[in-house]
Amino acid sequence: MFHREAGVFKTTYAADMALYPLPIARWAVAGVALLFAVVLPSLLHEYYLSIINLVLIAIVGALGLNILVGYTGQISVGHAAFMSVGAYTAANLAVRLDLPFWITLPAGGLMAALIGAIVGIPSLRIKGLYLAIATLAGQLIIEWTINHVPAISGGAQASIEVPRPTLFGTELKTQGQLYFFLLFFAALAIVATLNLVRSRIGRAFVAIRDQDIAAEIIGINIYRYKLLSFAISSFYAGVCGVLYTYYLGIANYEQFQIVVSIDYLAMIIIGGLGSVLGSILGAIFVTMLPIVIRWIVEGFGSYFFTASELAGVSSSARLIVFGSLIIFFLVVEPEGLNRLWRNIRNYFRVWPFSY
């Protein structure tokens, strides 16, 4: 029951694609589920739950971006703009039409998917650098539009306050209640992505990433699948934006600027391109990093900086650590945290009799 295999003994494709390759995987998944569903919420303080909530939101966004960049090989520097599309769609629906979250959430996702597919249209003709710049343009244009059209942004400071989501008549107010709300969607996103990437669609994405011309020759309609990838990825981004809006209680374009796009790219690069576990690890890492840096700066910063300087220090330190980590992982470990985790696991697979 708890054994691990000592080599690759798969003889069928079905065995190769199984979600649970060994019985131990079932137990591991059950253990993680138990930890997140029962143990963590009952042990942790509200403050720590609020951090985990941020991680859960980031996981949804990172998974989406990884589908596009890691699996399909199309770069996007405009992911945060798709989040803002989802966020403002949901906020407008929730405030003006008084709709509940189970309508606004998919609506935000679908709107983001639509806009994402439109921004993805240039990917049919261009790739690489050109596509990066085209999506950068998408980011700047969406940001500007939301900021300058009062019909979308709700006027003052381009922010809309949204009511708390209600479930079966209870308002989800505390971090503990929001935790279960967010956990559900994060888990849903993880399972959906795991199944997507081993389906026909996911395999077409990987074929396009590896060699798009070859993929077209073996009969994959690359236009359709590239747009589909943009749409799915943006749907995740939109849902991520809606969740973040419900978490904050306000939709504000400043939460979705280009820096955020780069944060999400950092997540999937640090975590590991083309890997679901990598997206999760990267989301955890990148979300926790600024919090850890703030602790360190608050703890030790007073020895080096005056109180007035201290305010800007942690944001600058964050930029430097972020940039260094991105470069470090790209140069030293391009497959990211996911690879490190696999290395550790492989070491212990035959431990203590490695030869």
Next chain:
Amino acid sequence: MMIDELSFAFSLVVSGLSIGLMYSLIALGFVLVYKATDAINFAQGEFVMLAGFVAAGVAAVEGMPILAAIIAAVAVMVLFSFALERVVLRPLLGRPIVAVIMATIGLGAILRGLPPLTVGGQTQSLSLPIGDEPFVIGPAVLPPIQVVGVIVSLLFLGAFTWFFLKSRMGVAMRAVADNQQVAMAMGINVQRYFALAWAMAGIVSALGGVIWGSMLGVDTHLALVGLKVFPVVILGGLDSIVGAVIGGLIVGVVESIAAGYLDPFVGGGTKDFAPYVLMIVMLMFKPYGLFGQRRIERV
């Protein structure tokens, strides 16, 4: 009334052209590197910012001539570009383009984080000894710094055109850009020309930093100039020096006219927005730009 309209439009165009040439100067750094090494520098704006900080730091020392500040900026930028090529970009050779783009984005983040920690976040001034007598062409009025910018840009664009067309090193660099393996077989030291391309990008960024820094003041916002590089190079074509000039002029005029005519209606910001709309249209219809070389991909 009609005359007023015309002279307003004329001054917008003149100002746009002069700003556009200064964009071309910065875009040149991007084009040089892309042309020779196929590397993409998303941190071009941060390069300009770094040069501005170096120049402002040296110029702030008592009794230091402005020429020393400019030389210091050039020297630092050349060394910095060398180091960047060695430490970051060489290990990424042969990796997907996303890796290079992300590495330079990461570098940009580091460069933006450094100044507030080392020299403080306040805006520093960097003044060139050129007086403040505005330059008048008909109804248009140009501040002297823009005139200097135009002269420097034209000088460098001319020099680089000559370099690539006539000089031995320039021809060798074109050969490297065209096909690295063949260039190697002809006895050209490819590594050295990679370094040279980065050094030239460093020089251009240093001058851009001095000029833009003295126009806008030196702080981390100076890096935002780099966002204008992309429309310029896409419009002109990524690997064309002439394209960088024409693209710069187009972007300069478009943003100047957009700011003059549209800003009153939409409440500002069209300056940063219009060039990107133009760029998207260009990408849809002519993705390799006006003068860019069309690359044919083979499996």
